[in-house]
Amino acid sequence: MNSIADPVLQATLKNVFGFPSFRANQAEIVRAIMAGDDVFAVMPTGGGKSLCYQLPSLLLDGVCLVVSPLISLMKDQVDHALAVGIRAGFLNSSLPVSERREVERRFRNGDYDLLYLAPERLKTESFMAMLRQAPISFVAVDEAHCLSEWGHDFRPDYLSLSVLKDVLPQVTIAAFTATATSQVGEDIVKRLQLQEPFQVRASFDRPNLIYKVLPKDNVLSQIGREVRRHPGEAGIVYRLSRKDVEKTALSLQEMGIQSLPYHAGLSGGERHQNQEAFNRDGVQVIVATVAFGMGIDKSNVRYVIHGDLPKNIDGYYQETGRAGRDGEPAHCLLLYSRSDMVRLGNFITQLEERREQDAGWQKLGQMADFAERHSCRRRQLLAYFEEEYGPDNCGACDVCLQGVEEVDATTEAQMVLSAIYRTGARFGAGHIIDIVVGAKTKRIRELGHIKLKTHGVGRHHPKPYWRRLVDALLVSGSLKAVGDKFPILEIASQGEAILYGKESFSFSQLIGLPGEAAVRSAPSGDKGYDQGLFAVLQEIRRGLAERDKVPPYVVFSDRSLREMCQYFPETAEEMPAIHGVGMVKLERYGAPFLREIGQWLADHPDIKKQEMPACAPPPNRGKKAKKPGKTMLESGALARQGFSVGEIAKQRGIKEVTVAGHLEAFLEQGNGLDLALLVSPEKQELLRQAYGEHGFEYLNPVVEALAGQVGYDEARIMRGFLRSLNSE
Numbered sequence: 207m208n209s210i211a212d213p214v215l216q217a218t219l220k221n222v223f224g225f226p227s228f229r230a231n232q233a234e235i236v237r238a239i240m241a242g243d244d245v246f247a248v249m250p251t252g253g254g255k256s257l258c259y260q261l262p263s264l265l266l267d268g269v270c271l272v273v274s275p276l277i278s279l280m281k282d283q284v285d286h287a288l289a290v291g292i293r294a295g296f297l298n299s300s301l302p303v304s305e306r307r308e309v310e311r312r313f314r315n316g317d318y319d320l321l322y323l324a325p326e327r328l329k330t331e332s333f334m335a336m337l338r339q340a341p342i343s344f345v346a347v348d349e350a351h352c353l354s355e356w357g358h359d360f361r362p363d364y365l366s367l368s369v370l371k372d373v374l375p376q377v378t379i380a381a382f383t384a385t386a387t388s389q390v391g392e393d394i395v396k397r398l399q400l401q402e403p404f405q406v407r408a409s410f411d412r413p414n415l416i417y418k419v420l421p422k423d424n425v426l427s428q429i430g431r432e433v434r435r436h437p438g439e440a441g442i443v444y445r446l447s448r449k450d451v452e453k454t455a456l457s458l459q460e461m462g463i464q465s466l467p468y469h470a471g472l473s474g475g476e477r478h479q480n481q482e483a484f485n486r487d488g489v490q491v492i493v494a495t496v497a498f499g500m501g502i503d504k505s506n507v508r509y510v511i512h513g514d515l516p517k518n519i520d521g522y523y524q525e526t527g528r529a530g531r532d533g534e535p536a537h538c539l540l541l542y543s544r545s546d547m548v549r550l551g552n553f554i555t556q557l558e559e560r561r562e563q564d565a566g567w568q569k570l571g572q573m574a575d576f577a578e579r580h581s582c583r584r585r586q587l588l589a590y591f592e593e594e595y596g597p598d599n600c601g602a603c604d605v606c607l608q609g610v611e612e613v614d615a616t617t618e619a620q621m622v623l624s625a626i627y628r629t630g631a632r633f634g635a636g637h638i639i640d641i642v643v644g645a646k647t648k649r650i651r652e653l654g655h656i657k658l659k660t661h662g663v664g665r666h667h668p669k670p671y672w673r674r675l676v677d678a679l680l681v682s683g684s685l686k687a688v689g690d691k692f693p694i695l696e697i698a699s700q701g702e703a704i705l706y707g708k709e710s711f712s713f714s715q716l717i718g719l720p721g722e723a724a725v726r727s728a729p730s731g732d733k734g735y736d737q738g739l740f741a742v743l744q745e746i747r748r749g750l751a752e753r754d755k756v757p758p759y760v761v762f763s764d765r766s767l768r769e770m771c772q773y774f775p776e777t778a779e780e781m782p783a784i785h786g787v788g789m790v791k792l793e794r795y796g797a798p799f800l801r802e803i804g805q806w807l808a809d810h811p812d813i814k815k816q817e818m819p820a821c822a823p824p825p826n827r828g829k830k831a832k833k834p835g836k837t838m839l840e841s842g843a844l845a846r847q848g849f850s851v852g853e854i855a856k857q858r859g860i861k862e863v864t865v866a867g868h869l870e871a872f873l874e875q876g877n878g879l880d881l882a883l884l885v886s887p888e889k890q891e892l893l894r895q896a897y898g899e900h901g902f903e904y905l906n907p908v909v910e911a912l913a914g915q916v917g918y919d920e921a922r923i924m925r926g927f928l929r930s931l932n933s934e
């Protein structure tokens with residue numbers, strides 16, 4: 207039906223959206239839609255589902271209908287689409303009748319590429335009648351899990367979608383969700399009556415998220431410290447109770463950090479206002495209960511802090527998933543104390559049905575395991591979603607970054623056990639630890655516990671160490687926590703064996719603990735871009751966003767700004783090399799940014815511009831061809847004379863990786879080179895196979911698959927060559 211070739215997709219991706227390459231699965235889904243196949247795609251939050259329907263909506267005749275339950279997000283989504291030049295609109299109950307009429311008129315007229323719809327629209331006869339006559343290209347169903355009663359967010363309104371195929375038997379339907387067990391998936395396919403759909407189940411790994419867990423000690427100051435590590439960056443802090451939300455927001459405000467609360471106890475108006483302030487970069491931190499999140503699409507959330515243990519891993523994954531949608535590194539900190547289990551347990555015991563209670567306990571147990579077990583956090587999360595994680599070390603969680611060692615702690619365990627024993631097993635963990643570290647609290651003095659032999663025997667370790675040790679003793683069954691609200695510690699028989707020296711005790715510790723210093727990942731000092739200019743551009747962005755009444759990230763993403771502060775583009779020709787800068791955005795917003803960058807360079811003559819990334823321009827044949835970069839041609843010319851990558855880099859005083867990028871682009875544009883001089887024929891063959899298997903999108907999987915047999919530069923150069931063949 208539509209035999210649009212890949213180069214057109216590539217060119218649209220670059221020229222409209224400003225992205226150099228597709229993310230995993232996007233190209234395949236777009237192709238399927240273009241070919242008229244139904245699609246069912248499960249991709250994680252931030253996986254880039256919108257682009258999968260927005261891009262074909264531009265290339266296919268007619269209007270693409272997007273069904274979405276999130277009315278509060280529709281306007282932002284439409285603004286986003288408009289900003290890149292897609293003719294988009296929306297229809298939902300928030301529109302006054304007169305505006306609705308106007309949108310419907312335009313829809314019938316075929317004036318839209320994309321029309322967002324709330325599901326209940328499809329229930330009205332008049333609208334269905336209109337559908338039969340309107341020129342529809344295809345239907346995208348976003349958040350498709352809302353169709354299934356098995357899903358966590360079932361919406362009865364979504365059931366009206368099941369008649370779509372009856373009313374429009376020929377229409378292509380593409381369904382998207384970020385959460386679907388196989389049961390929910392089957393439900394969706396059945397209810398929408400998808401015909402042999404093209405199915406995608408993407409990995410749930412979020413490689414740009416950095417996970418860490420710290421023992422909860424003084425939660426407010428720990429949260430404050432983490433927030434301070436991210437000056438000027440947006441973050442979400444989750445707390446369990448409304449009271450703690452209020453307390454935390456206040457404590458951050460007292461530290462001089464702009465923060466607002468969000469919970470179900472606030473009026474709808476207040477909630478909306480606070481969410482908008484956060485969404486529009488008006489406030490840095492939002493402190494919230496789990497009620498916050500569904501209606502947020504902000505892409506530049508740089509960190510999520512959990513001040514309390516979430517109820518289950520599903521929730522934790524969703525909530526941390528709101529960080530780093532833009533693909534840039536983002537931090538997820540969980541502050542964990544076993545006593546949170548007790549508070550959460552209270553919720554569970556209030557559940558009516560026994561079955562729900564059992565499920566609740568099981569899920570809570572899995573969540574606590576995640577926090578307690580010193581095995582790669584990423585592997586644990588993915589295992590929960592029945593996905594195996596390949597690499598031994600993910601390189602982006604506390605466990606993998608620090609390493610773990612099994613440490614003998616028999617003496618320390620005896621100190622704790624003895625404190626419990628000597629006080630008659632009548633106290634909770636907090637008091638017992640206070641005794642061991644030698645605290646002189648009012649309670650300790652009043653009870654005379656200052657005179658105990660164990661008072662202060664453990665002052666060589668800080669409190670978080672003892673908390674972890676007590677947790678480990680509980681997990682091993684050496685201790686029992688008895689009682690609900692304020693559980694007391696009792697010694698189990700295994701604990702007695704340790705106390706009397708019959709058995710030893712060891713537990714795994716992150717190397718570097720105690721003390722938090724070692725747990726800190728990359729310091730946020732030198733970020734490799736000009737932060738002064740970044741602040742200036744942020745202001746410009748805020749101004750433009752206010753003028754156009756859109757969220758700032760709709761103007762340009764953080765990543766776009768950051769690259770501007772790294773490469774300092776000075777002309778409209780240089781600008782599209784920046785990530786996220788497409789033609790329409792360049793025209794609409796480019797000038798003020800270029801002006802500011804020019805001014806900044808004039809004011810700071812000592813700035814050395816980094817070379818622009820070798821952005822392989824899309825093979826946009828037919829349209830005006832882009833002038834190839836001069837510097838790329840120079841590298842190409844030297845390679846033709848037989849110089850190696852290393853020699854070219856040396857001669858030109860640039861990095862090898864830059865040269866490899868030049869040669870990749872050079873080859874991709876169809877320029878001839880004696881490839882065998884750069885990549886040996888054996889390696890060419892290996893790479894050809896690996897790219898056949900993994901696709902061109904990322905270098906990493908290909909280089910990794912060939913385990914040390916080829917280098918990145920070779921892989922890059924070969925990719926350019928292979929791509930040039932593909933686009934013939």
Ligand code: ADP
Pocket residue numbers: 225226227228229232249250251252253254255256257503505531532533763
């Ligand atoms: P999802 O709906 O799957 O959660 P979105 O569609 O909101 O994700 O996309 C998340 C972010 O990723 C957005 O900021 C979007 O602009 C960006 N994005 C999507 N596709 C690409 C791509 N191919 N390259 C770079 N960024 C992309």
Ligand code: MG
Pocket residue numbers: 255256348
């Ligand atoms: Mg989405």
